[in-house]
Structures are given as structure tokens and as C-alpha cells.
Amino acid sequence: MSSFSVTEPSKRSKWFAGSLVILYAVITMIPLAWIMLTGFKSPADAISYPPKVLFEPTLEGYVNLFTTRTRQTDEFLAANPPETWYEDIVRQYDMVIAGPSKFGERFLNSVIIGFGSTFLSIFLGTLAAYAFSRFRIPLADDLLFFILSTRMMPPIAVAIPIFLMYRQLGLSDTHLGMILLYTAVNISLAVWLLKGFIDEIPREYEEAALIDGYTRFQAFYKVVLPQAATGIASTAIFCLIFAWNEYAFAVLLTSGTAQTAPPFIPTIIGVGGLDWPAVAAGATIFLLPVMIFTVALRKHLLRGITFGAVRK
């Protein structure tokens, strides 16, 4: 520091604050690190006492996650030697791979529904936010509050009539049904956040464009959209994370074709209740993209969380 400042904390207090925060961060990471480690353990190592930090890593959990297996007779096993490394792993338990598990499908459903609903929320949300930001809409404040208040409802309360409605319309357990539902849930936050970002763009830019002969639509997508790009991107991340993580609607309204990963992962444990490595592997694959996202995009994300809460 070149100049003395009364608000700059002393070196000692910085060091003290830093070590406490790092200590907290390390403690908070232990459960996550543990679950990732467990994914590489054998079922026996996963439930050993005392818990093992050092162990021989294996991909058994991942193989069990992606496959279904059946027990076979000795003659069958002798007649059909394993051909691939993953069959090798399964053979230790006198089993053969019967086929792929449902995890891949469920994961793909999460991707489709997550991106589909994010796209729709952002598309509709940007239009609405622009209108609320730029035009005089009768009862605008009431409408905005109405849009936000829909988020206060417990998901189960909304789920009852939606369950009945979807059954009538044939939307239950479909991708489209889930995409529409998640869009409806996300759009309130999207409009709210996006209006904040668009409010910050000076009106003069569009008005200048209008005078140059642009129509409102052209001014909107040639002038406003590029300016709001960062805001739109960070809002999209929030919508995506919500749809990715959602459980209550997913467990009540989907069971097969459109089921997402969160209701599926807990069921991997199976009947015996001992296959923790496969559950851990599933959780790792499912959670890792979000973690990488968070770290990579931390600047926009952290600003977004506080921005959404703090504005107003």
C-alpha cells in the first residue's frame, strides 16, 4: 500500500480473516470430496469401519451405475470369457452385464428439460422484461408483484391441480409438460432479474436507433439485446441450475419417459441398500457440471445472486 488508509484492514487481521475463511471452506468441502471419493471405492471399502481415506480405486461404482447385471451359472461364465474391462469388473461377483441402466436416459432427460425450459424462460422473460422496462403498462407494479408472488407457493400445493390438469391434457410424464412447468416457475425470477439489467441500458440508445429508421423490433434486437447479453447469460444460468436441481415436481409428475436425474439417483441404491459407490458415482456425474459452471462463471453468478435480492 502506498498510502495509509483507515478503512484498509491491518495485515494481521487480513491473515486472521483469511485463515478462518479457508478453514470454513475446507470443512464445507469435506462432504463433497467424500462423495466423489466414494464413487471410486468398491462396495466393501465404501462401508468399512473406520472410513477409508486410502483405498484401491476402482471403476466398479461407475460400471454399476451405467449397467444392469445378472448372476450366472459357473458353466455360462466359463464358456463366455469377459471381453472388455468393464465385464472384467463385474465378473468378480460372478455376474454378467445384462444391458445399460436407465441412468443415461434420465441424465439426457435432465439435459433436454433443463435447456428447453431455460431457453423458453429467457425468450419469454426477455420480451416481458423489456416491455415492463420501457413501456407504460397499466398496473405494471401489481403485475410484477403478481409474477413474483407465484414463487411463494409450495410446489406440492401447485402440484395437485397440475397433476390433474396434466392427466387430462396428456402432458404428464412428457418432456413438453415438464418444460412448460419449469418455465412457469422460472419466468418470475427471469423477468425480475432481466428487468433490472434492461433498466440499466440507457433509453437514448434505442431512441437514436428509432430515429435512424429502425422499427421497435429492430431496435430491440439490434441495440438492446447485445447490451443486455451479460445479464441474459447470468439469468440463464440461474434458470438452468433451478431446472437441473428440481425434485418435487419431477418426482410427482414423472415416472418413466420424462423422469429427470434427481428423483432417479436415490433409487440407484437398489434393494440391498449397499451400492453406495454407484449412488456416489451418479451424484458426482450429476453435480460436477454445476460445480464447474459455478467456478468458471463465478463473476456473473455471484453478482446475479445478490443483484436479484438486493435490487429494490
Added chain:
Amino acid sequence: MSETPVSRAARATPPTVARKIKGLSDRAIAWIFVAPTIFLLLAINIFPLIWTIRLSFTNFRANRLNREVEWVGLRNYERILTDTDIWLNMQATAHFLFWTIFFQVLIGFTLAWLINKKFKGNDLWTTIIVLPMMLSPAVVGNFWKFLYQPQIGLFNYIIAFFTGKDPSSFEMLGSVDLAPWSIVIVDTWMWTPFVMLICLAGLRSIPDYIYEAAEIDRASKLRQFFTITIPMVLPFLMLAVLFRGIENFKMFDLVVQLTGGGPGSTTELTSINLKREAFEKWRTGYASAYAIILFVTVFGLASIYVKALNKVKER
């Protein structure tokens, strides 16, 4: 901001000029832009809500469509409000709400205050702390169940290591005394970062010159903390409490995966109980009345709280 030719030209233009330009009228565009959102919310939020209100006055059961539906007036509401089991669920929810908010505010504010000391690398560590809140609550609940296993779980092992107890002598999820705390611990682990981030925004919004002025007046650091830092952060903190309060009142996914409401009904929060009534016992009419009561409760409490918040902001 620097003056650009565009903005200079724009400022010179009278605002009425902009309105007379070709294309659809602004009014039409405004409605075209807002209508889909409003329509979607009406179809998937408001219409279902009205339907729930209607169902709440009937004895409808969604698993028996052929049965004749009767209007029962306010009987569902009466039965819910006089049911002692539901009051137990409300108590469990209140316990969960109070202690999660208490710990999250305490730890979250402390962390924000420490991070605001601007030590080297603070934003990387902030990001790491934030990770749990980005994850799927159901999956988190599921793997904490593993950590809480009495003999093999890491949580029990660590507690045993520091206290010298036998790790199989206590069950976080199986015991009536500990289960309500096990859900508080996981929720605090997951959501403290949220409170921390909002507090951090609050702390960063305090301009330096206020502290400089206090320093000139020779106010002690402790006094500065209580007369500047706390009052300036309070509105932010209250907002964080509001958000956490609403979210935790609705809490379902994390707890249902962790304890499923058990043992007995010690951790059966209202949402879990509601799900049981609606989708396991299929008492649709009754559950609808229950849902309306919960919604009115959250909405009422939140409105009162927002009024209080606005008063604090005005000061």
C-alpha cells in the same frame, strides 16, 4: 460515463418523435411482449390455484374418479385446524425454520465480515464456499444420508473422533432427539453461503467515507461496528432472512430424501405431510384445503415481514 455521439443526438431529440416511428405501435408491442408470460403464469400458476381452492371445498379423491364428488363446505378446513397432528408438523417446521435461520445468519454474517477484510484470494474461496447451494437438494439429502449412517458414516466418525464417543452409539437420522437437528445441520451447510453473499453485498455497499468520518471522531472499532456496520447491513440481512424463510417453509426435497419425515413424524415438515395426504392417501380435497392454508400463511407472514423491512429501510 463518456459522451457518445449517439447519446448526444438522442438527447437532442424530443421524446415524442420516437413514438411516431413506423412499425407496430408501442402499445401493441408492449402487449405482444407481455402476453405470453402472463398467459403461461395464468395457465400454470393461477388457474391451478383457483382449482385448488375449488377442490378444497369438496371430498374429491384423485385416485377414484368415478366416485361422486360432494361439496363439504368448510369441513376440510375445520378438520385441519383442529387436528393435533398437523400442529405437531407445524411445530417441526417452526423448529426447522428458526434454527436454520439462526445459524445461517450467525455464520453467514461472520463469514461475509471476514471476507470483506479483502485478504488475498478471497473471491476464489468465496466461490468454493458457495458451491453447496448450487447443488440439487434431493441429491445432497441423499448423500448426507450416507454420511449420517451410524456405523460407517463419515459424520459419525468425525464426531466420535473429537468427542471420544462410540460412532455407533448415536443415530443422527434414527433418533427422535437428533433427527430434527440433522436436517438443520444439512440445511445450514447448504444455505449459509446464500446469507453470506447477501451480507457481503450489504457490507460492500457501505461507503468508506462513513468509517473515515467515524475515525476522525475517534469512535472505537467496536463502536463503529455497532453503529455503522450492523445498521447498514440490517436491511440486507432481513432480506436474506425473508428469502430463506419462504424457501424453508416450502422445504421438501432435502428433508424427504434425508429422513422421509421420520423417525415417527419428528421431521415431518408441513410440505412432506401435505405430499403424504395428497399423493399417498389421495385425500385430494383435504390436501387442497391444507395447501391453501399453507399458502395463506406464507403469504401473510411474508407481507407483514416486508412491511417491517420497508420501515427498517426508511430509517
